[in-house]
Amino acid sequence: ARDYLVPSRVQPGHFYALPQSPQLYKQILMLSGFDRYFQIARCYRDEDLRADRQPEFTQVDEEMSFVSEDDIMTLNEGLIKRLWKEMLDVDVQTPFVRMPWDEAMGRFGSDKPDTRxxxxxxxxxxxxxxxxxxxxxxxxxxxxxxxxxxxxxxxxxxxxxxxxxxxxxxxxxxxxxxxxxxxxxxxxxxxxxxxxxxxxxxxxxxxxxxxxxxxxxxxxxxxxxxxxxxxxxxxxxxxxxHGLIDPDKFNFLWVVDFPLFEYSEQENRWMAMHHPFTLPKAEDLDKVESDPGACHAVAYDIVLNGVEMGGGSMRINDPALQDRMFHALGFTEEKARESFGFLMDAYKFGAPPHGGMAYGLDRMVMLMLKKDSIRDVIAFPKVQNAGEPMSGAPDVVDEKQLSDLSIALTLKD
CATH class of the missing domain: 3.30.1360.30 (GAD-like domain)
Structure with missing residues (x-):
């Protein structure tokens, strides 16, 4: 997904990027001494729409220090169990099945398998x-x-x-x-x-x-x-x-052990499957640079009925390993510092083991109500061209507004 960019009036030529996720901020909080974080955050991603995806959405974010992936998954199983019982009077069985990514792809052809x-x-x-x-x-x-x-x-x-x-x-x-x-x-x-x-x-x-x-x-x-x-x-x-799916079933599972990297033919380089701060599995640490395609991540997605409802990972807390990750992803030292210098500096003061995850709140409600489209649970949703039909947004603006923002337009044919 691309960032939505917002021009700054007081700093001409500079832009804000609307948050795709509070990822870096919540990690900085863990590094600064907070050991628990919870936020309901508004997020924005400039990407093509799908039945379960909108450019503007609400994210339920968690981060915790001094925990393992088992701790995070157990806590969230309890959260789901309580939500489904209190809101739907449905008894959810825990613990959830944990299925490695390789198995999910091999048996179901998807990293978010529908097991109904x-x-x-x-x-x-x-x-x-x-x-x-x-x-x-x-x-x-x-x-x-x-x-x-x-x-x-x-x-x-x-x-x-x-x-x-x-x-x-x-x-x-x-x-x-x-x-x-x-x-x-x-x-x-x-x-x-x-x-x-x-x-x-x-x-x-x-x-x-x-x-x-x-x-x-x-x-x-x-x-x-x-x-x-x-x-x-x-x-x-x-x-x-052919009617093989039982609409009354809620089949939860965790997909775990994702590949750490995926190769982009378009970019001609390895890219992080989740994000560059995901912790590699211990047995793959020596392969991060030499054999990226063989590395797996300490990452986990919670899947319900063939839809990814949330996901997260344990984070890198060793600055030397973070430097190696940036190198494996093709970052020069200068580019890494330009993009993530504040995080690299924070690591110098010591970073606890930490991890977390996030849910798409709108998507969760869609699944709870057994709807086929996320637009059914959002007021004034965007349509296929990312427009909002009632207000007509996005729309053109007048020259004065552009001038105030020090912007000139050159439209592509």
């Missing part, structure tokens, strides 16, 4: 070792993998036309295509089985527990995350359209 239904993704790579089916063979030769889901008993509902639409969804999320087999009483129709040996077909059916009435859907890719992500979206579409 099955259709789990399975790794069938071993089935096709040595296959002569060229598309799969090429992927395996490149070190990729083949993932599949079994849409159990849906052969009568997933027609060829429906499967083609699912293929379009898979392609939208990076897959080259969606292979399928429909196992009906009249026989099997498949986009790929005629290229397989009998042994491969038998092994595939056994791996997926396939039987008459099922539809098998497969994606192959050099990147297992991309293959799983595409199938994860296919999985969700099938569940929504």
């Amino acid at each position: 239904f099955g259709l789990e993704i399975q790794d069938v790579t071993e089935v096709f070792k040595g296959t002569e089916f060229k598309p799969f063979a090429a992927v395996l030769e490149a070190g990729g993998s083949i993932r599949a889901i079994n849409a159990k008993g849906l052969a009568d509902k997933l027609t060829r036309k429906n499967i083609d639409k699912l293929g379009d969804i898979a392609k939208t999320y990076g897959a080259k295509g969606l292979a399928y087999s429909r196992l009906t009483a009249e026989g099997t129709t498949s986009s790929f089985e005629k290229f397989l040996s009998d042994a491969e077909k038998s092994a595939l059916y056994a791996a997926l527990n396939a039987e008459t009435g099922d539809v098998l859907l497969l994606v192959s890719d050099n990147d297992w995350v991309k293959a799983c992500t595409a199938l994860g979206q296919v999985r969700l579409d099938i569940a929504r359209k």
Whole structure:
């Protein structure tokens, strides 16, 4: 997300950035001696809107010193349990399941998995070792993998036309295509089985527990995350359209052990998956600079019914490690000091172990009320183009207002 910038009248040419999060301020408070922090903060992010996202939102923020991730997760499980009981008279079972990021992506194709239904993704790579089916063979030769889901008993509902639409969804999320087999009483129709040996077909059916009435859907890719992500979206579409989701369930879980970094092809560098102040897992400390892609974070998201309701992490409290993180992210020493000098200076006075998390309050209310859009729980929400229809904002301003702010406009074509 980008910052919303606000020009300063009294300091011409200078700008405020509306807060995306109170992250740095709450960490500074921990460093300054406060051991507990709680705030309901208004936040702003200049990003594309989605059903669960608005450019202006309310964040429930927490930070604590001398705690572990277990302490933070236990405290928040208690908070959720009480809220759901007092407001909805729903008994939430604790502790919540804790699912590593790798498992969430491998089983559900999402780092915010909806566990109210099955259709789990399975790794069938071993089935096709040595296959002569060229598309799969090429992927395996490149070190990729083949993932599949079994849409159990849906052969009568997933027609060829429906499967083609699912293929379009898979392609939208990076897959080259969606292979399928429909196992009906009249026989099997498949986009790929005629290229397989009998042994491969038998092994595939056994791996997926396939039987008459099922539809098998497969994606192959050099990147297992991309293959799983595409199938994860296919999985969700099938569940929504064919009534597999129980709307009365509240399935909470923690997703933990996120990758510390993600590689940006656009920026051509490693970027922090959460933010640059996230603590690496102890066993990965020696790989922060040498092998960023193998590092995991002491980070955790609280997920409800396929929606990230909140998230947080333990923070770096060692200034030398923070310097290494900045270096791994491509910051020069000068750039790091220019951007975060106040934090680096504060570290010199000693920093306690600290961590926290934040909820999207509006999103939490949306989930409590079982609404499909965050706009249903916000007064005067923004619409798809980030505009507010009643007042007409954002709008043009007159020349005097611009002059008072020392601003001249050069509009792009």
